[in-house]
Amino acid sequence: MGLSIRALGITSTRSMRKDSVRKNSLQEKRSVRTRMLAEFWFYFAENRGAVIGLRVFALLVLLAIAAPLVAPLPPSEQYRDAFLTPPVWQEGGSWKFILGTDAVGRDILSRLIYGARFSLFIGLVVVTIAISGGVLLGLLAGYCRGVIDTLIMRIMDVILAFPSLLLALVMVAILGPGLLNAMIAIAIVLQPHFVRLTRASVLNEINRDYVTSARVAGAPPLYLITRTILPNCLSPIIVQGTLSFSTAILDAAALGFLGLGAQPPTPEWGTMLAEAREFILRAWWVVTFPGLAILLTVLAINLVGDGLRDALDPKLKKS
Numbered sequence: 001m002g003l004s005i006r007a008l009g010i011t012s013t014r015s016m017r018k019d020s021v022r023k024n025s026l027q028e029k030r031s032v033r034t035r036m037l038a039e040f041w042f043y044f045a046e047n048r049g050a051v052i053g054l055r056v057f058a059l060l061v062l063l064a065i066a067a068p069l070v071a072p073l074p075p076s077e078q079y080r081d082a083f084l085t086p087p088v089w090q091e092g093g094s095w096k097f098i099l100g101t102d103a104v105g106r107d108i109l110s111r112l113i114y115g116a117r118f119s120l121f122i123g124l125v126v127v128t129i130a131i132s133g134g135v136l137l138g139l140l141a142g143y144c145r146g147v148i149d150t151l152i153m154r155i156m157d158v159i160l161a162f163p164s165l166l167l168a169l170v171m172v173a174i175l176g177p178g179l180l181n182a183m184i185a186i187a188i189v190l191q192p193h194f195v196r197l198t199r200a201s202v203l204n205e206i207n208r209d210y211v212t213s214a215r216v217a218g219a220p221p222l223y224l225i226t227r228t229i230l231p232n233c234l235s236p237i238i239v240q241g242t243l244s245f246s247t248a249i250l251d252a253a254a255l256g257f258l259g260l261g262a263q264p265p266t267p268e269w270g271t272m273l274a275e276a277r278e279f280i281l282r283a284w285w286v287v288t289f290p291g292l293a294i295l296l297t298v299l300a301i302n303l304v305g306d307g308l309r310d311a312l313d314p315k316l317k318k319s
Helices: 002-045 048-065 108-144 146-161 164-175 179-205 209-216 221-257 269-275 284-312 314-318
Strands: none
Touching: 002 048, 002 284, 048 108, 048 284, 108 146, 108 179, 108 221, 108 269, 108 284, 146 179, 164 179, 164 221, 179 221, 209 221, 221 269, 221 284, 269 284
């Protein structure tokens, strides 16, 4: 009995020690994450333009999410007695249509708010597709080298040899006009940038000591690529993804303007510009407000990208 009681006491003591070690390790991990987030925000907040851009972008996201609650009127509803009504501050304007109406009597403010949904959705989908495919191909090219590297990079060089918008136009013309096909075409056009960037980062990291140590310890190739090399290549990919987000919105707006992107009556900003071409001289608000929406969104995202570069690039931190 005495031996069994002592054994139970020893095992309980050991389990308590293990629990305390686990708690300490969890606390250390949390403190490290907190310090990393605090350091990231410190360097990001030093760029005032990035903070302003982040606020504008957050406002756009909130407007897009709460569009049914914020928009004063349905975006596709036509008011036959209010064709090309000017903004409220101009003679002939109405408080019912604060930013005026378009050629078929639809409220421009409501269409702009709903258009934020489409533009942000386009940017998110395009960047997700481009990063997923680009990072995968870049990892294969940088790690495997040889024939695989040559084949992948020559294909990327061929894609980069064409002007991006022209290649997107050709692909949409082949696939057919529409928002989904436009997003696929833009994602393919943006993919080579992520492939080249990932490959360069892998080549820079693959000969480092920590990778060699993991390889000597017997880590399989998949573990080396996904757990050892990839986390140290994410900083430039995140910055490039942010900048590609704004490029995707611009390209989608250009395709919509040319009639190959989102089709009417979808309240997409590029499509709104296309529908307003013939009214530029006599109804300035129909063209100006969608153009300003594109300008502010792209500018805000680019400012956020600059802030991310300042916060994630160790060379800029030292300077």
